[in-house]
Amino acid sequence: MRKFFAGLAALQGLAVVAQFFLAASGAFATAPKDESFQPHRMLGSVIVLIAILVTIVAAVTRMPGRLIGMSGLVAGLAIVQVVIAAIAGALNDTGGSTTAGAMVFGLHAVNGLAIVAVAVRIVRQARQLSAPAEPTPQAGQMSRPAEPTRPAP
Numbered sequence: 063m064r065k066f067f068a069g070l071a072a073l074q075g076l077a078v079v080a081q082f083f084l085a086a087s088g089a090f091a092t093a094p095k096d097e098s099f100q101p102h103r104m105l106g107s108v109i110v111l112i113a114i115l116v117t118i119v120a121a122v123t124r125m126p127g128r129l130i131g132m133s134g135l136v137a138g139l140a141i142v143q144v145v146i147a148a149i150a151g152a153l154n155d156t157g158g159s160t161t162a163g164a165m166v167f168g169l170h171a172v173n174g175l176a177i178v179a180v181a182v183r184i185v186r187q188a189r190q191l192s193a194p195a196e197p198t199p200q201a202g203q204m205s206r207p208a209e210p211t212r213p214a215p
Contacts, residue, residue, distance in 0.1 A: 063119075063122075063123045064123060064125075064188070064191055064192040065192045066119065066123075067116070067119050067120060067123050067125065067188055067191075067192065068185070068188040068189050068191070068192040070112070070115065070116050070119055071116055071133075071181075071184045071185045071188040072185050072188075072189075073112060074109070074112045074113060074116050074136065074181055074184070074185075075181045075182060075184070075185045077105060077108060077109050077112055078109060078174075078177055078178050078181045079178070080105060081102065081105050081106065081109060081174070082174065082178070084099075084101045084102040084105055085099075085102050085171075085174075087101070087102075088101070088102050106140065106143060106144070109140050109177075110137060110140045110141060113133065113134075113136040113137035113140050114137050116133045116136070116137075116184070117130065117133040117134045117136075117137055120133045125188075125191065126187075126191075129184065129187055129188070129191075132180050132183060132184050132187075133184060135180055136177055136180050136181055136184070139173055139176055139177045139180065140177060142173055143170060143173055143174065143177075146166065146167065146169050146170045146173060147167070147170055149166050150163045150164075150166040150167035150170065151163070153166055
């Protein structure tokens with residue numbers, strides 16, 4: 063089950079990286095703004111669902127509490143992304159972006175970087191926890207002693 067969690071965490075990490083690609087694609091697209099950012103918005107919704115699923119799986123598989131908390135943090139930060147975009151949109155006027163709206167929307171990118179950092183940390187810890195343990199010698203078997211090190215001349 064820990065390997066499943068590690069795979070799900072890796073999927074979340076890939077989705078977060080893809081989200082940055084879609085944001086950049088939307089920003090430099092020639093299509094209208096609503097149309098060009100549609101894939102970015104859709105994947106954002108999927109990321110929230112994946113983050114909730116990762117949190118549930120972390121809790122069910124009895125991962126360390128810190129890892130469960132970080133998994134929930136990704137879900138929370140992903141929801142904050144929607145709130146930031148809504149606030150920035152509310153500050154804009156009908157003619158386009160205002161300075162206040164642009165400043166608030168800048169937090170969307172900063173929060174996205176926080177999501178990447180937490181998602182990468184989850185993937186690293188999940189991989190460590192899902193790695194097979196080193197075999198221990200059984201009773202009656204002698205383990206080979208480490209080679210003595212010689213001082214440098």
